[in-house]
Amino acid sequence: MSSTAARSGYSAVSIALHWLMALLILGNLAGGFVLGGLLDSPDPADRQLGFRLVQLHKSSGLLVLVLALVRLLVRLVEGFAPYPAHMTATERTLARLTHLGFYLLMIGLPLAGWVMVSSSPLGFPTLWFGLFEWPHLPTGTDKALSEQAGEVHELLAYGAIALLLLHVGAALKHHWFDRDEVLARMLPRVGRP
Ligand code: HEM
Ligand code: HEM
Numbered sequence: 001m002s003s004t005a006a007r008s009g010y011s012a013v014s015i016a017l018h019w020l021m022a023l024l025i026l027g028n029l030a031g032g033f034v035l036g037g038l039l040d041s042p043d044p045a046d047r048q049l050g051f052r053l054v055q056l057h058k059s060s061g062l063l064v065l066v067l068a069l070v071r072l073l074v075r076l077v078e079g080f081a082p083y084p085a086h087m088t089a090t091e092r093t094l095a096r097l098t099h100l101g102f103y104l105l106m107i108g109l110p111l112a113g114w115v116m117v118s119s120s121p122l123g124f125p126t127l128w129f130g131l132f133e134w135p136h137l138p139t140g141t142d143k144a145l146s147e148q149a150g151e152v153h154e155l156l157a158y159g160a161i162a163l164l165l166l167h168v169g170a171a172l173k174h175h176w177f178d179r180d181e182v183l184a185r186m187l188p189r190v191g192r193p
Contacts, residue, residue, distance in 0.1 A: 009081050009185030017071045018186060021106065024060045024067075029157060031057050058117065059129045061110040068106035075103075084180040095170065101163050109156040115139060116149035 010018070031053055038050030080099070083092055117126060118136035121143050126134040139145060174182035 011078055012189060013074055014078060015186060015188055017067060017074065019188065021064060021067055021071070024064050025106070025160065028057055028061050028064070029160065032157060055127055058113065058126045061113050062126070062128065062134055064106060065110035065114070068103065072103060081185060084178070084182065086178060086180070098163055098167055098170070105156055105160045105163065109153065109160060112149045112153040112156060116146050116153055119146040119149065121146070
C-alpha cells in the first residue's frame with residue numbers, strides 16, 4: 001500500500017476503535033444468546049455463571065455505548081475515507097447507510113439494554129467490570145417498559161447481525177473481487193509504512 005493511500009485512509013485511533021468495538025459487539029452478541037439459556041437452567045451452577053455473564057455483558061455493552069460516542073466525535077472530525085473510483089453511486093450510498101446503521105445500533109442497542117435493566121422489577125445493580133456501580137436511568141420500576149426495551153434490544157441485535165453479514169461480505173468483496181484497498185486501510189498498521 002502506498003503512503004498516499006495510507007494518508008487517505010483511517011487514523012490509528014479510528015482503526016483501534018473499529019476493531020476493539022467489533023470484538024466487544026461480537027462478544028456481546030454471542031454472550032447475549034448464551035445468557036438466556038444459562039439463566040433459565042435448572043442447574044444452580046449454570047444460573048450462577050449466567051449472573052456473572054450478565055454483569056460482563058452489561059459492562060462491555062456500556063463500554064460500547066461510551067466508545068460509540070467517542071467514535072462519533074472522531075468520525076465527525078476526521079470524516080470518512082474516500083471511496084475507490086470504481087464504486088458506483090449505489091454502492092457508495094449502501095456503504096454510507098450501513099455505516100450510519102452501525103452508529104445507530106452502537107448507541108441504540110446498549111441504550112435499550114440500559115433502559116431494560118433500569119426499569120426491571122428485579123432491580124439488579126450493574127457492577128461495571130466489578131469496579132463501581134453503574135447508575136440506573138431514572139425510569140423507576142416499570143415492568144411494561146422493561147419488557148418493551150427488552151424486545152427492542154433483541155430486535156436491534158438481529159438487525160446488527162444482518163448488517164454485519166452485509167458489511168463483512170462487502171469487505172471481502174472489495175478485497176478478493178475488486179482487489180482494492182478498502183479492507184487493507186482498515187487493518188492495523190503494524191509493520192506497514
Ligand atoms: C453492544 C451492546 C450489546 C449487544 C450486542 C447485546 C446483545 C444482546 C443479545 C443478542 C441478547 C440476547 C437476546 C435477548 O434476549 O435480547 C442480549 C440479552 C441481554 N442484554 Fe444485551 N447487548 C448489548 C448491551 C447490553 C447492555 C448495555 C445491557 C444493560 C446495561 C444489556 C442487558 C442485557 C440483558 C439483561 C439481557 C438478557 C435478557 C433476558 O434474557 O431476559 N445488554 N443482549
Ligand atoms: C460488529 C462489528 C463491526 C462494526 C460495528 C463495524 C462498523 C464499521 C463502521 C461504522 C465503519 C465505518 C468507518 C468508521 O466509522 O469507523 C466500518 C468500516 C469498515 N469495516 Fe467494519 N465493523 C464491524 C466489523 C467488521 C469486520 C469483521 C470487518 C472485516 C471483515 C470489517 C471491515 C471494515 C472495513 C474494511 C471498513 C472500511 C470501509 C470503508 O473504508 O468504507 N468490519 N466498520
